[in-house]
Amino acid sequence: MTECRCCDRTTRLMTALLVDEASVRYGDRTALDRFSVAADTGQIVAVVGPSGSGKSTLLRAIAGLEPLSGGRIVLDGRDLAGVPTHRRGLGLMFQDHGLFSHLDVAGNVAYGLRMQGEDPDVQRSRTAELLDLVGLENLGSRRADQLSGGEAQRVALARALAPRPGLLMLDEPLGSLDRALRHQLTEELRLLLSELGQTAVHVTHDQAEAFALADRVVVVADGRVLGEGAPAELWADPGSRFVAEFLGHRNLWSVDLDGDGRLRWQGASLGEVDVEHPLRRRRSPGQVVVVPITALSLRGPGCGQFSATVTEVGFRQGRYHIVAKRSQGGGPEIGVYLDAPTAPSVGETIEIGVDLGVIRPVD
């Protein structure tokens, strides 16, 4: 596929979606608490958080399936207050896909066009185009309840995209699939959406899926935004302990910075941090920092900043993953990657070096 066949919208606004301090309450429980998020046209925003964090509520509120108790939602410059669901021009893809079991695949894909009152010929050609796009060109007459999990997801995607929605919403779209298929579909989805220039909000509890798919990641908990940014940025500087842990950071250290800018941790001196380093502005004792696993490396004897004892050796995705402890008696665990053909054994003492430039303070 070399050319984009589907985006014929001429007017383009920079901000496609703006959720502005939106709140949703169920009885006295607040599912969304003055929640703000924005998506530029063509951008994929992933909203990621543990279950019950309010991320599905966000989609339901955007769709108009849940009334707002405060704030506003603006889509392509139009305030959606009072606009019923069926006039919002959205696409929605559920985890369990919610296909119409009484219609065949083509009937499912054409449904939105039918509701728009499109000409039957247009419906047919657009349906064929979409089925081609998701790689199911031969399945048009298959019954919707006779599809495999991956096929059903593709049909749900085609159905959501067919009416050219201003915003595509993906609610844990790949959650029910097995791992290998999920990886494959994540990749396909990313290519497809960027090719179409489709604005999308993607909700998931799986941070790996969010990072793989999104241009921007928003971490939520208890109906509130705790951190957001481009995947690499957010990973490098999560800002808070919760976000760091949620994204899978394991090395959260409590460090002390002395007057000369020397960093101490667990009795070891890690060296001097740069004058420009963000840690310089926060010198409270016991400041927690996130040390990305990539900042740590194994050094030769005498060359590391501190030594530690190996407690576990694992092998993940082509390299060793070593867990070590600062001292025999306990202390925090340290996770280190090792790109080497052989790994140290449990109980061995290793020397670890730290790249101080990439460590960041967290709240």
Place this chain on the structure above:
Amino acid sequence: MDSAVGRDRAPLIGRSLRLSAGVWRRLLAAMVTAGVPVVFLTLLVIWPLIAVLVRSMAGVGASDVLEIVGRPSVRSVLAFTVWQATVSALGTLCVGLPIAHVLARYRFWGRDVIRAVVIVPFVLPTVVVAAAFGALFDRFGLELDRSVWAVLAAHIFFNVAVVVRIVGGFWARVDQRPAEVAATLGAGPFHVLRTITVRQLAPVLAGSFLLVFLFSFTSFGVIRVLGGLRRATIETEIYRFAIARQEFEVAAVLAGIQVVVVAVLAVVTARFQRRHADIGNRADRATKVTTMRQRLHLVVVCCLAIAVIGVPMAVLVEQSLTVGTGYGFGNYARLLERSPLLPVSAAQALVTSILFAIVAAAVAAVVGILASIAIERGGPTGRALEAFALLPLGVSAVTLGFGYLVGLTAFDLNRQVWLVPVAHAVIGLPFVLAAMVPALRSIDPRVREAAAVLGASPRAVRMTVDWPLVRRAIATGAGFAAAVSIGEFGATSFLARGAGSFTAPLAVFRLLSNPGQQLRGQALALCVVIGVLVAAMATLIEYRRDDGVSLL
């Protein structure tokens, strides 16, 4: 803050107008969907029952009630009613369980046929079944006391479907892992059955026992045809006292007893059904027959099923074709002739029955659709509707017919011809609901939401999502309502007046209750015609039925 005011001011007026129009529309819709069924049920179910109860309490004092119940004749009727219902239910379990087991456990050629055949008796009209068993006992010259054994056999024949469907359906889906674990721990097939399977099935076994007991307890047509003068149950006594002897007080007391017993049984049965509703939810696990022993088992049980279901049917057909000493279609030809015994020809009675069935099915469908929408919406009205709309299933048709006689006389409604199909609609309503409500509830709200997001207005959601998914359920429910109407005998006995409401089951009964070989042949021929008609409808419904929609 002022941006919010500026933003909201302009659309506010339009929105408030639109909202109020929407509110009005919704209010009107709620009034129609809940109001029509509420009025229908109040007038045609609740009011007649209240009339019966009031009559049984007010017409006579408490001491008179005790006096009536204490009469030896009444006590023996009560005793026989309970005895025959108990024996019928036990007998049905004995015959039904082996069939249920085989259908649940083995996958074999003809399984679907056996399953469909077993369901047929349940929809056959009571007078047809009674006539078949009468013919069976006559044909083989059985010297047994026909009034007892033929009644029990007919009840078992009727209700095998209940056991096969309820127990069998559950058995096929019950969790097999405990049984497999027990086998690995050294339990033989018999021990597995005794220590694991029976315990897993206990709630459904009890539930289906109670249901068969309930059906046999309220059996009317079978007892009327086969019981003769000596064997009476509460149902037939209500009829005898109300119609033949015009002693409304005694009939009302008996009906009161009937209503109370049925209500208690219905509540207990519903409790059992609710308990097993959520356990059995696994895929069909039937396996192919492998060993010789299994094959033998399968063949024996299938022969049993065919014998139990097939032989009475075959004898009915054979006897209907018997003319004098040979065979011929004489009995069928005579259906078209006028007989001095009947106000109209038997064929005309059949036409009346079919017309009534169409009207009854249509009324039941309309009221049922409205009611199921209200029930699905929930709330106090919905819950009350659900409870009351299922009432006719438990309350016997005889009690209902008697209630019309007592309750609607005041409005002079009880002499109207159209009351018969309307009463049939009341009796058919639970079938429509039993098909509709689960179908509506099974629609995933997400599917509706997906449709709305794709641009479907609420009306379009109803037409493109709800309607296609429930229309088969409506057809199923209405079809069953029609089948029930064609065979309805109890309420019709009370309500039919003159030639205009003389239905086919009444004709069968009238012909059978008069002596004469020719009349008997004619009755059996009419039975075959009605039976074929109803069985064809049931098979069609069964064949077209969605997996989720079943009445049993």
